[in-house]
Amino acid sequence: METLKRTLREAPIVDRGEYQYFVHPVTDCLPEVQPDLLREIATAFEAVVDLDRVDKIITAEAMGVHHAAALSMQTDIPFVVARKRAYGFEDEVAVHQTTGYAEDELYINCIEDGERLLFVDDVYATGGTIRAMCDAIAETGGELVEAAVVIRRQTGEEPVDLPIEVQHLLEVDIVDGEVVILDDVTAEATE
Ligand SMILES: O=P(O)(O)OC[C@H]1O[C@H](OP(=O)(O)OP(=O)(O)O)[C@H](O)[C@@H]1O
Numbered sequence: 001m002e003t004l005k006r007t008l009r010e011a012p013i014v015d016r017g018e019y020q021y022f023v024h025p026v027t028d029c030l031p032e033v034q035p036d037l038l039r040e041i042a043t044a045f046e047a048v049v050d051l052d053r054v055d056k057i058i059t060a061e062a063m064g065v066h067h068a069a070a071l072s073m074q075t076d077i078p079f080v081v082a083r084k085r086a087y088g089f090e091d092e093v094a095v096h097q098t099t100g101y102a103e104d105e106l107y108i109n110c111i112e113d114g115e116r117l118l119f120v121d122d123v124y125a126t127g128g129t130i131r132a133m134c135d136a137i138a139e140t141g142g143e144l145v146e147a148a149v150v151i152r153r154q155t156g157e158e159p160v161d162l163p164i165e166v167q168h169l170l171e172v173d174i175v176d177g178e179v180v181i182l183d184d185v186t187a188e189a190t191e
């Protein structure tokens with residue numbers, strides 16, 4: 001995780017209302033996304049998730065998509081995206097997403113009954129997005145068996161209760177205007 005850690009420590013911080021927000025290729029596709037960073041992350045996901053029991057990867061638009069695509073290419077497991085746009089397919093399930101700074105509607109399509117799913121995302125902060133995804137996935141007929149994010153972002157508040165353990169690759173906080181790495185859970189698994 002050396003590239004990820006180095007680039008996070010260098011990440012610009014912007015204010016989003018009360019919320020301090022780091023800007024990084026993992027979470028914003030800015031500055032530019034380097035292919036070696038995507039590979040590093042996909043390889044680390046392979047090390048911390050039991051992929052043998054996963055039929056399909058699911059992610060949330062927009063900033064989970066590049067991670068799901070990289071992991072899909074590396075594992076040959078297909079992926080779908082919970083989109084911010086409704087398609088109106090018969091089995092579409094709506095997700096009401098609440099984060100620390102916004103609310104949105106997402107829509108899940110194209111999950112088959114009994115499919116075992118891995119939820120992948122860029123970051124987990126309040127847990128609002130994962131909570132909403134868990135509830136909605138339960139309505140699709142699919143089974144959420146694994147969940148993993150690149151970055152666990154501390155917010156100073158307890159995250160919401162979740163029905164599944166969420167793996168993360170790095171845990172970070174923002175202290176005095178800089179990203180601080182609190183935990184690298186992949187250190188033993190990948191190095
Ligand atoms: O744990 P939470 O507080 O729910 O925050 C995490 C969510 O916030 C971001 O999505 P956002 O809604 O900002 O949309 P984006 O992916 O389009 O940036 C991120 O991609 C996660 O999905």
Ligand SMILES: Nc1nc2[nH]cnc2c(=O)[nH]1
Pocket residue numbers: 020021022023024027028123124125153
């Ligand atoms: N880009 C970005 N997304 C977030 N989602 C939750 N916290 C953050 C953050 O600090 N930066």
